Amino acid sequence: MRPPFAVGTPPRSSLCILLKSYNVELEFSGEIWQWRGPAPYYFVTVPEEQSRDLKAVSAAVTYGWGMIPVRVRIGDTEWTTSLWPKEGRYVLPLKDVVRTAEGLEEGDTVMVRLTPTQRIV
Numbered sequence: 479m480r481p482p483f484a485v486g487t488p489p490r491s492s493l494c495i496l497l498k499s500y501n502v503e504l505e506f507s508g509e510i511w512q513w514r515g516p517a518p519y520y521f522v523t524v525p526e527e528q529s530r531d532l533k534a535v536s537a538a539v540t541y542g543w544g545m546i547p548v549r550v551r552i553g554d555t556e557w558t559t560s561l562w563p564k565e566g567r568y569v570l571p572l573k574d575v576v577r578t579a580e581g582l583e584e585g586d587t588v589m590v591r592l593t594p595t596q597r598i599v
Contacts, residue, residue: 510588
């Protein structure tokens with residue numbers, strides 16, 4: 479069942495209450511892949527099921543263009559970033575400092591824990 483705030487943006491004062499009551503904390507595994515554009519970057523694709531969960535709360539947390547701010551943990555490393563929408567799912571960008579700290583490379587499978595955070599308006 480979708481939460482009642484998923485169809486529109488709630489008043490700013492109720493945002494934290496809604497996120498806490500929905501308690502969105504996701505865990506999944508995924509393979510690291512590299513986008514080989516002019517500025518190469520590494521990502522993990524959020525699986526379909528967890529992408530649907532994120533879509534349900536996206537109106538309450540997105541700050542534009544479908545981006546969802548999140549707190550993420552891989553191994554012993556925790557950081558904040560934003561998920562990017564891509565082909566009906568989301569992708570998690572992996573900073574070089576995270577990959578270095580955890581000894582990760584393209585093709586590795588990682589366990590990811592993430593929680594959407596309050597957007598900054």
